[in-house]
Amino acid sequence: MPEELEAVLQSDPEASEIFESFTDGMKRSLIYYVLGFKNSQTRIDKALIITENLRLGIRDKKLLMKKL
Numbered sequence: 001m002p003e004e005l006e007a008v009l010q011s012d013p014e015a016s017e018i019f020e021s022f023t024d025g026m027k028r029s030l031i032y033y034v035l036g037f038k039n040s041q042t043r044i045d046k047a048l049i050i051t052e053n054l055r056l057g058i059r060d061k062k063l064l065m066k067k068l
Contacts, residue, residue, distance in 0.1 A: 005034045008047040015051035026061060033065055 009016040019027065030050060037043045046065070053064045 001031050002034050002043055002047075004040060004043040005031065005047040005050075008044065008051050012051050012055070015054040018054045019051075029061055030064065 009019055019030070022030075034043050034046050034050070037046060049067050050064050053066075053068065056068070058064055058068075
C-alpha cells in the first residue's frame with residue numbers, strides 16, 4: 001500500500017473501517033489507482049478524495065476516484 005494512502009486512512013478511522021470492509025480486489029484497485037501517480041502530493045490528494053467519498057457513502061469504484 002502506498003504510504004500516502006496508508007497515512008490518510010490512519011488519520012480517518014471511519015474511512016479506514018469502510019476501506020477494510022471492501023473485497024481484496026476493490027482494495028487492490030484503489031491502491032493501484034493511487035500508485036499510478038508519480039508525484040507524492042498527487043497521491044496524497046487522490047487518497048484524500050477517496051477517503052472523503054467513502055465518508056459520503058460512495059461505494060462505486062469509479063465514483064470513489066472522482067472529486068464530487
